Amino acid sequence: MTSAISVPHIVPLSDILPDEPLLMMGAGPVPIPQSVAMANSIVINHLGETMNRVIAQVKDMGRYVFQTNSRYVLGVGGPGSAAMEMAIANLVHPGDKVLCICNGYFSRRMAEMVNRVRGEATILEAGVNQGASLEAVEQALRSKRYDAVTLVQGETSNTVCNGNLAGIAQLAREHGALVIVDAVCTLSTMPLEMDNWQIDAVITGGQKGLSSIPGVSLLAFSERAWAKKIATRSDLPFHWVLDANLADKFWNQKSYHYTAPVSGILALHEALRLVCGETLPKRFERHLNCSEALQAGIEGMGLQLLVAKEHRLNSVVGIVVPDGVVAADVLADLSRVHRVEISGAFGLNIVRIGQMGEQSRAHNLFRTLHALGSSMQASGAKLDLPAGMAELERSLSH
Numbered sequence: 001m002t003s004a005i006s007v008p009h010i011v012p013l014s015d016i017l018p019d020e021p022l023l024m025m026g027a028g029p030v031p032i033p034q035s036v037a038m039a040n041s042i043v044i045n046h047l048g049e050t051m052n053r054v055i056a057q058v059k060d061m062g063r064y065v066f067q068t069n070s071r072y073v074l075g076v077g078g079p080g081s082a083a084m085e086m087a088i089a090n091l092v093h094p095g096d097k098v099l100c101i102c103n104g105y106f107s108r109r110m111a112e113m114v115n116r117v118r119g120e121a122t123i124l125e126a127g128v129n130q131g132a133s134l135e136a137v138e139q140a141l142r143s144k145r146y147d148a149v150t151l152v153q154g155e156t157s158n159t160v161c162n163g164n165l166a167g168i169a170q171l172a173r174e175h176g177a178l179v180i181v182d183a184v185c186t187l188s189t190m191p192l193e194m195d196n197w198q199i200d201a202v203i204t205g206g207q208k209g210l211s212s213i214p215g216v217s218l219l220a221f222s223e224r225a226w227a228k229k230i231a232t233r234s235d236l237p238f239h240w241v242l243d244a245n246l247a248d249k250f251w252n253q254k255s256y257h258y259t260a261p262v263s264g265i266l267a268l269h270e271a272l273r274l275v276c277g278e279t280l281p282k283r284f285e286r287h288l289n290c291s292e293a294l295q296a297g298i299e300g301m302g303l304q305l306l307v308a309k310e311h312r313l314n315s316v317v318g319i320v321v322p323d324g325v326v327a328a329d330v331l332a333d334l335s336r337v338h339r340v341e342i343s344g345a346f347g348l349n350i351v352r353i354g355q356m357g358e359q360s361r362a363h364n365l366f367r368t369l370h371a372l373g374s375s376m377q378a379s380g381a382k383l384d385l386p387a388g389m390a391e392l393e394r395s396l397s398h
């Protein structure tokens with residue numbers, strides 16, 4: 001017996017979406033520039049001369065943003081986590097031993113992916129709200145032989161930065177381990193030099209530092225890692241879609257692997273073009289100035305930042321929720337009254353404000369800081385909102 005499935009009751013999107021778009025100032029997705037939105041509305045053939053020219057430019061711009069000369073800059077139809085899984089599924093083979101430096105939620109996700117492809121993850125806890133120390137990493141690398149090391153540049157979940165990334169990568173290389181870096185939130189917001197730091201895989205997503213759309217991601221493999229782990233691999237990786245040798249057919253050989261997410265790649269092209277137009281040094285400076293000014297404003301109104309300055313990520317700022325204030329009330333008031341959206345956190349009593357891509361603009365900072373202070377007050381916090389706004393202004397005008 002089969003029964004017909006009846007038509008569901010559906011309301012139009014206009015009844016679901018807010019009448020005025022919220023200003024997206026959380027931990028991602030972030031606002032996208034108009035040219036990125038326009039590109040995202042176009043569908044073209046996924047193969048052929050037009051797409052080939054687009055892909056060639058995406059790879060060239062990707063090499064600039066990753067700071068690498070590697071020919072293995074590849075895209076993936078999927079979230080930042082798909083790029084992460086692609087890096088791990090291709091570089092970690094069954095039985096490989098991997099040192100997974102963990103600062104929080106996303107670095108732990110890499111350890112889980114290592115185990116799922118039948119690697120053996122050993123977790124090195126960096127310490128509460130701290131970046132990993134060189135001493136701890138060196139000790140771990142001395143105690144056992146590892147095939148690879150995984151770490152995040154910026155741990156979005158608790159706003160911790162692994163400021164020792166270059167030094168950690170160097171230690172790993174000295175001990176013969178490949179280095180896999182999650183730069184999903186940080187790429188193009190702060191320095192990362194893939195070739196100079198001898199990193200073997202850098203992972204990014206669209207919707208964070210690059211200010212593109214979610215769901216189309218980019219990663220790069222070093223030629224060294226490609227030769228050692230991918231070109232010469234004798235067993236097949238577990239994932240067909242994420243197989244780097246197959247992806248190379250599309251990204252370097254102008255042929256078919258799977259139908260590429262053409263609109264999202266066009267959007268990514270525009271986002272990367274804007275990064276190239278701005279140039280990395282200027283973009284890093286903008287992000288640093290904006291984030292420091294925001295932090296000064298937050299502290300200026302009497303709120304506390306979660307992470308000590310030396311371990312603090314600038315790309316996402318974590319603010320301690322004062323005693324007696326409920327984070328969910330603050331977030332609800334922010335979006336209802338001020339039409340600004342920021343993020344809560346996984347298990348921590350903080351709220352997070354992103355400073356990635358288009359979020360790092362002075363006009364967005366004023367609106368967001370005012371909204372934060374106002375909603376904190378409405379939720380019971382005692383603070384000095386005008387003092388915070390003055391501090392933001394002072395810091396930005398320096």
Ligand SMILES: *Cc1c(COP(=O)(O)O)cnc(C)c1O
Pocket residue numbers: 028079080081082106152154155156182183184185205208214215
């Ligand atoms: C957001 C994020 C991810 C995951 O990206 P998705 O697109 O959600 O899969 C991974 N790592 C870091 C550091 C992130 O900020």
